[in-house]
Amino acid sequence: xxxxxxxxxxxxxxxxxxxxxxxxxxxxxxxxxxxxxxxxxxxxxxxxxxxxxxxxxxxxxxxxxxxxxxxxxxxxxxxxxxx
Numbered sequence: 001x002x003x004x005x006x007x008x009x010x011x012x013x014x015x016x017x018x019x020x021x022x023x024x025x026x027x028x029x030x031x032x033x034x035x036x037x038x039x040x041x042x043x044x045x046x047x048x049x050x051x052x053x054x055x056x057x058x059x060x061x062x063x064x065x066x067x068x069x070x071x072x073x074x075x076x077x078x079x080x081x082x083x
Contacts, residue, residue, distance in 0.1 A: 004080045008056060009068035012046040016080050021057040024070045030055055037063035 005013035023030055034055060037043040042062045050067035057063055066073060 004083070006073070006077055006080060008046055008054070008064065008066040008073055010046070010048045010050075012066070014056060014058065014064060016077060018059045019056060019077065020059050021055075022070050022073050022077065023055050023057070025052045025055045025065070033057075034063060034065070037061075 004016040006016040006019060007013050025031065025034065034043065034052075044062055044064045047065050047067040052065045052067065054066040054068055054070035054073050055063060056066060056073065
């Protein structure tokens with residue numbers, strides 16, 4: 001079974017088929033989502049110390065922070081789906 005990996009920046013990847021949403025972290029609901037995930041130990045910080053520019057929500061309810069723009073990750077996701 002082949003799994004496509006989605007590059008979320010700085011050497012980090014996630015399984016593309018398990019992605020539910022790729023969102024910008026600027027809104028209050030997204031900040032709340034991030035805080036709740038941190039409390040429940042479901043938060044994965046893949047920013048490598050940089051500013052969070054995208055939040056990736058997985059079907060396992062994990063929330064992944066990325067330092068790459070949400071639009072860039074969305075474009076990469078679309079390119080994977082075209083293959």
